[in-house]
Structures are given as C-alpha cells and as structure tokens.
Amino acid sequence: MTTTDGTVTDRVVPIKAIPVRHPGRWVAVAIMLLLAAMAVHSLIFNPAWKWGTFSEYLFTSVVFGGLVKTIWITAAAMAIGIVLGIVLAVMRMSPNPVVKTVAWLYIWFFRGTPVLVQVVFWAFLGQLYRYLSLGIPFGPQFIFFDVNDLIPVIAAAVLGLGLNEAAYMAEIVRSGILSVGKGQTEAAEALGMRRITLMRRVVLPQAMRIIVPPTGNEVISMLKTTSILVVIAVTELFTTVQNIYSHNFQQIPLLMVASVWYLAVTTVLSIGQFYLERHFGRGVAGSRQQRARRKLAVEGPS
Amino acid sequence: MTDIRDEILSTAAVVPMVLAEQVHKSFGHLEVLKGIDMSVMPGQVAVLLGPSGSGKTTFLRCINHLEKINGGRLSVDGVLVGYRQRGEKLYELRDREVAERRQQIGMVFQQFNLFPHMTALGNVMEAQVQVLRRSRSAAREKALSLLDRVGLADRAGYYPSQLSGGQQQRVAIARALAMDPKLMLFDEPTSALDPEMVGEVLDVMRDLANAGMTMVVVTHEIGFAREVADTVVFMDGGQVVESGAPRDVITNPQHRRTQDFLSKVL
Numbered sequence: 001m002t003t004t005d006g007t008v009t010d011r012v013v014p015i016k017a018i019p020v021r022h023p024g025r026w027v028a029v030a031i032m033l034l035l036a037a038m039a040v041h042s043l044i045f046n047p048a049w050k051w052g053t054f055s056e057y058l059f060t061s062v063v064f065g066g067l068v069k070t071i072w073i074t075a076a077a078m079a080i081g082i083v084l085g086i087v088l089a090v091m092r093m094s095p096n097p098v099v100k101t102v103a104w105l106y107i108w109f110f111r112g113t114p115v116l117v118q119v120v121f122w123a124f125l126g127q128l129y130r131y132l133s134l135g136i137p138f139g140p141q142f143i144f145f146d147v148n149d150l151i152p153v154i155a156a157a158v159l160g161l162g163l164n165e166a167a168y169m170a171e172i173v174r175s176g177i178l179s180v181g182k183g184q185t186e187a188a189e190a191l192g193m194r195r196i197t198l199m200r201r202v203v204l205p206q207a208m209r210i211i212v213p214p215t216g217n218e219v220i221s222m223l224k225t226t227s228i229l230v231v232i233a234v235t236e237l238f239t240t241v242q243n244i245y246s247h248n249f250q251q252i253p254l255l256m257v258a259s260v261w262y263l264a265v266t267t268v269l270s271i272g273q274f275y276l277e278r279h280f281g282r283g284v285a286g287s288r289q290q291r292a293r294r295k296l297a298v299e300g301p302s
Numbered sequence: 303m304t305d306i307r308d309e310i311l312s313t314a315a316v317v318p319m320v321l322a323e324q325v326h327k328s329f330g331h332l333e334v335l336k337g338i339d340m341s342v343m344p345g346q347v348a349v350l351l352g353p354s355g356s357g358k359t360t361f362l363r364c365i366n367h368l369e370k371i372n373g374g375r376l377s378v379d380g381v382l383v384g385y386r387q388r389g390e391k392l393y394e395l396r397d398r399e400v401a402e403r404r405q406q407i408g409m410v411f412q413q414f415n416l417f418p419h420m421t422a423l424g425n426v427m428e429a430q431v432q433v434l435r436r437s438r439s440a441a442r443e444k445a446l447s448l449l450d451r452v453g454l455a456d457r458a459g460y461y462p463s464q465l466s467g468g469q470q471q472r473v474a475i476a477r478a479l480a481m482d483p484k485l486m487l488f489d490e491p492t493s494a495l496d497p498e499m500v501g502e503v504l505d506v507m508r509d510l511a512n513a514g515m516t517m518v519v520v521t522h523e524i525g526f527a528r529e530v531a532d533t534v535v536f537m538d539g540g541q542v543v544e545s546g547a548p549r550d551v552i553t554n555p556q557h558r559r560t561q562d563f564l565s566k567v568l
Binding site: 181183184186187188189190191192193194195197201202205206280282283284 | 366368397398401402403404405407408409411413415416417418419420421428429432433461462463474477478481
C-alpha cells in the first residue's frame, strides 16, 4: 500500500524475485578485457611507440604555440560561422524572395565545394585580385590595398573555414527556429512584441535547445579540420608536429602528441556543451530544475 | 444636468469596443467568413458559439490581426484593425504599428502557448519589460499580484511544464492582463483542459467579467455563456445565424441551425 506522499508502508511485504541472468554480458566483458589487455600490452612493451620522445615533446613551447593557434583559429572560424549562419538562416526564412535566394545560393555554393579547396582559394586570392580598392564602381578609386597584405595566410585560413562553416550553421540554426511551434510566435505577437524582440526573447532561446548539440559537433569537427591548414602552411598543431617529424622522423610519437592535445581540447568542449545544453533545457520536462523541484516537493526544503 | 450627462454618454461612451461590418476572410479559395456583422460594447461579454469550422476562431483572430481580413471593416475602440484609412484609401500598417495596437488586446489561446523556457512569473513579466518598458521591479510586483488574482501566487517560480493545464491557462490569463488590455479575447480557453480543471479557468473569467472587462469568448461552455454573456452570437458556415441575449439565443433559439446545435451540446 502506498500513502499519498509516495512512501511504502511497512504492512506491505516487498517482492523478492530472482533477477533475470545475463550470461551474454559476462562473455562480452571477457572479450573486451582481453582486447584491452592486448592493446595496453602493445602500448607498454612495443618500444616503437617511443613514449620517451612523446613526453619529450608533449609540453614543449613549440607544440603549445601550435595548440594555441589551433584553438583561436577554431574560435574565430566558429564565430564567423555562427554569426553568419544565424544571418543566413534568418535570410532563408525571409518573405523577401531576393534575400531568400541569395541565402540559398550561398549555402548551395559553400556546401557544394570542398573546404580544402575554399581555404586554398582564399590563400591564393592575390593571384585573382592583386589589389582591392574602395571607390565608385566603374569610376575613380580612392584607397588601394595589396591583397597579399590585406589577407595574410592566417586570415585566409580563418575566412575559408568560417565562410564554409556558415553554410552548415545556417541549416542548423534554421532547423532550430523551425522546431519552435507557431503558437509561440502568435502568443508573442498577441502581446505586442515586434519581430526582433520575439526572435531574441522567445524563439531563439527555445531554438537553442535544438541548435546546441549539432553546434557542439561542428566546433569539435572544426577543431580537427584546422589540420588541413597544413596545405597553406599555417603553423597550427598538426603542421607544427609535422614540421618536427619531418626533421627527426619520429612520426608516430609526434602524431600521438597532437592526438592527445586534440582529445584534451575535445574533452573540455564536451564538458562546456553539457552545461550549455542544461542551461537551454530549462523548463523542459525531466530537466534539472524539474527534478530538483520534485525532490523539494517530496522531501521539503532542507 | 442629466441631459448633459446623457449626451456625453451617448457620444463618447458609445463607441463599440469591437465593431465588425461585413467582415470577409478567405484562405485561398475557401471563404471562411462570409460577411460578419457584430458589435461589442465596452464592459460587455460576447460569447461566440457554433459548430467547429463555423469561423468563430478565425473571426476572433482577425480582431487582433493574427489573420488579415479580405473585405469589410473591423475596428477596435473606433480604430481600424490592420489598416489606416486616409480618404477612400486603405494603407496597410507597418509591423511596429500592428504591434502597438495588439498591446491593448489580450489574447488567451486554446493551447495556452506559455513560454516554456520561462517560469510563470517570467511569463507574466516578459512583455511588460520588453514591450511596455516597465522596470523589472514594477513588472515583478504587477506579475505577482496578477498571479495572486488567478490563485497562483505559490506557483510563481514554476515552469509551465510543472503546472497542470488549468494552472497554465490561468498563468496565460495573468500574462495577458499584465498588459492592461482594454479588450480580452479567449479562443476556446477550456477546450484543451481535463474536465476537472475547466471550472477553475471559468471562475477566473467570470471574475474578470464581473470586474467590467470587455471580453470576446469562443467556447463550447454553454453554461458559462448563459451565465456570464451579455450577448451570445451563434455562427455557422462563416455567418452569424442569430445573436442576442443568452435567454433568447440559448433558451429560446429562433433559427433551425441554432436549435440543432444546442440540442447536440446541451
């Protein structure tokens, strides 16, 4: 028998049933342990891993320099991607057919060509336009820029990755906006909210719940995509270790150095994503506040 | 002395809160409203009855311009809805102007449409702060007193998903009242509720009517209509079939279609 506050009274004899056995799980555990033991054995006893070399380079300042560059290129490219992505998403949902088509064409083009090609293209933009100038179209020009000075190779890297990312982010943001019911927009409109307020206060905060998980994916993917910048010689993490092993021929230990750092940053990002998801999940059934509230209701405030 | 007062009453106070003249509305080729005439005076409660598909919800949505009308004239408190008239020409209003006029009209939806990412308090404060630019403390004070008025003072910190349907709808009413509207629209406010929660929402609406709020209510609650309405409007097929005092329309319907409908729902 259960009382109204959910506790079981002592008059009821609890059920003591024999649980179902799961022999398959024990077999699986045995196989996994065996494979893990083989892997660890190889890591420890195969001298070709050269853990000495690995630890020698793991914390060197040159590797750190590459790591820092990787992180800020990722951050800058994602910043461009997210901001431009939101703009493109809103443009694609605009009632203005010209604006809508422009956004569609952008997404079509930047999703349709390889990011590697785009990055190299930006790096060699100087071949296409030696100078950029500000002035009247087809008329006199007032200020001239040398393209190779204006877009150093690092800017080409950030631009190439960011503009490409925007096309993907646009679709992610759009799916988030579409996930918010029409009733929400109408309720906000009925309260006299204007389009911008309504987007900022009602639609986007709810869309974020849908937008955050795939965006976390994109950030982690971007972190590793920066390694393609080796083709335009930007000294990010991978290019840095490559430069080192091209001199000392210790490829495997140095690839391990890079991998450990990529994994470390990915771990930090995943933790950040967890907290972001929790923040934007507030008010959703089963979220943290809900459980806390239920606990409070059952146990009373402590 | 009394003559002057009568004159003021007859000129100033007689502008209807809602005035519809031959309102037409089509979705594509489907004509949903086929010339609606209706007026609701300030302080009155009008209840729209009728079978589903009769156009009553569409008409209600036209009143705060959630739907654009295709023909006729519709005005709230003497001001055209959605348009500005200069001479013979009508000009569509800009989004900003539409939004400004909506501030004065409260709307309560069948599906509540509370903002799920805000607490009950946050829902009632939001438009006060973002639209009316009230200070957060003033908005909070007003919100708390309104939540108290709908009997939910102890639920201020709860998210909508933690509230029952009846409680959510009462928060939605408080949210609309926070804008100090001169007109309240209710779109089947109890249709999505479990039966035992209908009463608590109707009680709040009854209190509101007794306090003198002008209300247009689409509902299937005949009891509520009979008790609270000043005017009952029976609609069918996009037209007003008959309207008048509840004792006439509900108790003694003249029209065949009204009789049929009432015999099914009573």
